[in-house]
Amino acid sequence: MLDLRYMAETLSPPQEGIGENQSTFEQEASQHVSDYLSEFERSINFNPDQRLQLYLAEHPDQEISDDDRKLFVDTLRTGEGYKQQLWLWRNEHRLEADVKHFPQPVRSLIYEYWATIDHIKNNRPTDKDEIRNLDLRRNLEHFAAAKELVNLGLAPNETIGRLLIHFISIEEGFDVIDPERDIRRLQGYS
Numbered sequence: 001m002l003d004l005r006y007m008a009e010t011l012s013p014p015q016e017g018i019g020e021n022q023s024t025f026e027q028e029a030s031q032h033v034s035d036y037l038s039e040f041e042r043s044i045n046f047n048p049d050q051r052l053q054l055y056l057a058e059h060p061d062q063e064i065s066d067d068d069r070k071l072f073v074d075t076l077r078t079g080e081g082y083k084q085q086l087w088l089w090r091n092e093h094r095l096e097a098d099v100k101h102f103p104q105p106v107r108s109l110i111y112e113y114w115a116t117i118d119h120i121k122n123n124r125p126t127d128k129d130e131i132r133n134l135d136l137r138r139n140l141e142h143f144a145a146a147k148e149l150v151n152l153g154l155a156p157n158e159t160i161g162r163l164l165i166h167f168i169s170i171e172e173g174f175d176v177i178d179p180e181r182d183i184r185r186l187q188g189y190s
Contacts, residue, residue, distance in 0.1 A: 032097050033154045033164060040093070046085050048073040082156075083163055095167040103152060109145035110165060114174045116141055142166075 040046055052072055056062060064072070075081050099110050116138045125131050146161030155161035169175035 033095070033149070036093070036095050036097075036164075037155070037160075040086055040089050043089060046082070046089070080159075083159055086160065086163060090167055094171060095164065096171055097168055099168060099172065106145055106148040106152060106154075109141065109148050110168070113138065113141040113145050113165065114169065114172070117169070117174050 052064070052069065056064065099107055101107075102110065116134065120134050120138065125134060142162055142165055143158065145165045146155065146158045149155040149161040149164060150158055155164055166175060170177060
């Protein structure tokens with residue numbers, strides 16, 4: 001579940017993780033990711049109070065109990081609800097972050113992740129064991145980069161960190177939007 005303390009802090013973008021030892025470029029890149037999430041969280045796509053007000057305006061005969069209101073807000077703020085709304089919001093709001101200016105730990109992890117993606121694309125392995133191993137490696141590198149975004153205070157959790165890395169990878173041409181990919185991967189393992 002999304003940390004509510006994090007939600008409150010992001011209404012004015014957090015400076016955690018943007019240390020004095022970082023270059024101006026690193027601070028700007030980090031701030032860009034923080035601003036992206038803050039803008040999303042203030043948007044109608046995410047803001048639970050605004051979404052609930054819109055619903056009630058469209059359904060004036062509805063009465064919402066405090067318990068139902070809490071359930072609505074909690075549901076929207078869960079990792080999966082947050083992720084789904086961020087995906088929808090991304091359609092009109094691209095995350096264009098210059099990875100070469102990210103803080104070193106996350107930059108290196110993203111570059112490793114991209115190198116594995118390139119290796120898979122360029123070599124097109126056919127052996128099931130090799131495919132599994134490369135996919136596991138790619139997945140672990142993706143997770144490591146996402147975890148570093150969390151460690152730097154740039155993502156609320158690993159799920160959203162992974163999604164942000166995915167968005168950046170799409171913008172840089174290393175990945176594509178492909179809803180059927182997971183199904184194909186699972187079929188390739190059987």
